[in-house]
Amino acid sequence: xxxxxxxxxxxxxxxxxxxxxxxxxxxxxxxxxxxxxxxxxxxxxxxxxxxxxxxxxxxxxxxxxxxxxxxxxxxxxxxxxxxxxxxxxxxxxxxxxxxxxxxxxxxxxxxxxxxxxxxxxxxxxxxxxxxxxxxxxxxxxxxxxxxxxxxxxxxxxxxxxxxxxxxxxxxxxxxxxxxxxxxxxxxxxxxxxxxxxxxxxxxxxxxxxxxxxxxxxxxxxxxxxxxxxxxxxxxxxxxxxxxxxxxxxxxxxxxxxxxxxxx
Numbered sequence: 001x002x003x004x005x006x007x008x009x010x011x012x013x014x015x016x017x018x019x020x021x022x023x024x025x026x027x028x029x030x031x032x033x034x035x036x037x038x039x040x041x042x043x044x045x046x047x048x049x050x051x052x053x054x055x056x057x058x059x060x061x062x063x064x065x066x067x068x069x070x071x072x073x074x075x076x077x078x079x080x081x082x083x084x085x086x087x088x089x090x091x092x093x094x095x096x097x098x099x100x101x102x103x104x105x106x107x108x109x110x111x112x113x114x115x116x117x118x119x120x121x122x123x124x125x126x127x128x129x130x131x132x133x134x135x136x137x138x139x140x141x142x143x144x145x146x147x148x149x150x151x152x153x154x155x156x157x158x159x160x161x162x163x164x165x166x167x168x169x170x171x172x173x174x175x176x177x178x179x180x181x182x183x184x185x186x187x188x189x190x191x192x193x194x195x196x197x198x199x200x201x202x203x204x205x206x207x208x209x210x211x212x213x214x215x216x217x218x219x220x221x222x223x224x225x226x227x228x229x230x231x232x233x234x235x236x237x238x239x240x241x242x243x244x245x246x247x248x249x250x251x252x253x254x255x256x257x258x259x260x261x262x263x
Contacts, residue, residue, distance in 0.1 A: 001191040001201075003029035003191075004032070004034075004035070004193075005018070005032065007035065007036045007094050008036070009036070011039060011042075012094055014097070019098055026102060026202055029166040030164075030166060030167060030168060030169030030170070031164045031166050031202060031203050031204065033200075034094075034199060034201065037150075037199060038088060038092065038197075038198045038200070039198065040198045042083075042198075043150070045083040046089070047152040049082050050221055054076055054078075054114070054116070054221075055219065065240075067241070070122070071121055072119075073115065073211060074116055075241070076113055076114050077238075077241045077245050080112055080245060080246035080250055081246075081247070084112075087255060089150075089225075090225055090261060095148070103145075103146070103227055103229055106230045106260075107229065107230070108227070108228055108261060108262075109227060109261045110145055110232060110234050110243060110244075111224070111225070111237070111238065112244045112245070113223075113224055115224065116220065117219070119218065121160075121214040123210065123212055123213040125182065125210060126178070127178075127209070128206065128207075129206075129209075130145070132206070140170075143205065145205035145228035145229070146203060146204050146205055146227055147202065147226050148224065148227065149195075149200060149203065149223075150200050150225075151195045152222060153197065153219075154195075154196045155193070155194045155195050155196070155220070159214055159218065159220045160213050160214045161192050161211075161212055162201070162209050162211055163209060163212055164192075164193070164203060164208075164209045166191050166207070168206075169206040170206070174208060181208065205228075244262065246262055
């Protein structure tokens with residue numbers, strides 16, 4: 001992956017130069033793989049909580065939640081509680097300056113959930129996360145939303161990852177590329193971040209991407225948090241599920257300086 005950066009320490013402030021470098025890489029490529037963002041112990045707690053609550057759901061229950069987003073692949077809005085209700089996860093000290101550079105310091109959490117690709121899940125349709133807001137040609141416009149993906153297990157060629165077409169977040173020609181890829185999937189020009197526990201990758205909401213097949217014997221759960229400018233609401237992906245699920249009780253547990261993220 002062309003846009004890749006290793007942070008000095010998990011969940012710790014980074015030098016201003018590193019923040020600038022990360023911002024520039026993301027703006028250029030529409031994606032960024034960051035290593036060493038979270039403590040591995042944090043990810044292990046998230047995985048244990050996720051397995052306990054969500055991995056026991058049957059496929060029938062998942063379909064009743066309108067969670068299917070492909071073959072053996074399900075999107076679940078995660079309850080922000082327990083291990084998920086922690087500032088290291090949603091307001092990571094290393095990430096917040098980068099996110100604020102990209103989306104302004106008034107950014108909000110637009111959605112908070114997970115996607116799990118079960119063993120033998122086929123590749124997902126190549127797609128955009130949202131139709132264009134301002135017409136086909138958005139050249140030069142800044143990001144209005146981005147997805148942070150947190151793998152809960154180490155990703156590998158067997159488990160698969162997210163195929164990302166770097167640079168496809170800009171320009172009118174991206175829709176020609178999307179049509180070609182939808183008609184005849186070709187991953188030769190895609191970036192495939194094989195992120196490990198503790199890593200994260202960011203994707204501009206406009207970038208072309210698609211989940212790869214899972215050819216392993218284990219499920220591939222990823223946590224995602226979509227950050228956006230305060231005026232954006234995603235009515236395209238969340239017609240049946242809530243975009244964010246946090247109770248008043250859990251919101252009170254969020255440190256006051258971060259509560260605006262969930263407004």
